[in-house]
Amino acid sequence: MESRIRAGPLGRKAAVELRMGDSVRETDGRTMYRFRRHDRRANAYYELVVDPTTGDIVHESAEPLSEHQDHGDARRHASD
Numbered sequence: 001m002e003s004r005i006r007a008g009p010l011g012r013k014a015a016v017e018l019r020m021g022d023s024v025r026e027t028d029g030r031t032m033y034r035f036r037r038h039d040r041r042a043n044a045y046y047e048l049v050v051d052p053t054t055g056d057i058v059h060e061s062a063e064p065l066s067e068h069q070d071h072g073d074a075r076r077h078a079s080d
Contacts, residue, residue, distance in 0.1 A: 015041045023049075025058075032058060038065060 016039050023034040030051070037046045045068040049059040 013040060015039070022052075040065060 016037070019034070019036040021034065022031050024030070025032050033050045033052050035046075035048045035050075037044070039045075043065050045061070045063050045065040047059065047061045048057065050056065051058050
């Protein structure tokens with residue numbers, strides 16, 4: 001399950017978007033807790049992935065949103 005919170009208009013996309021919830025890891029099928037924040041006003045991207053069983057941080061990333069490209073839905077597919 002994943003929840004999304006959007007705040008403030010910025011053209012067609014929300015100025016700030018928070019996504020949080022459980023996510024199944026593709027490599028081994030284990031459930032992880034994921035928190036993501038896209039802040040278009042501040043040009044900031046943050047992602048945290050935690051193993052809920054151990055509490056260990058599996059992945060943490062903070063970078064300018066403008067440099068966060070070619071990931072997930074933004075990837076170029078073979079048909080493009």
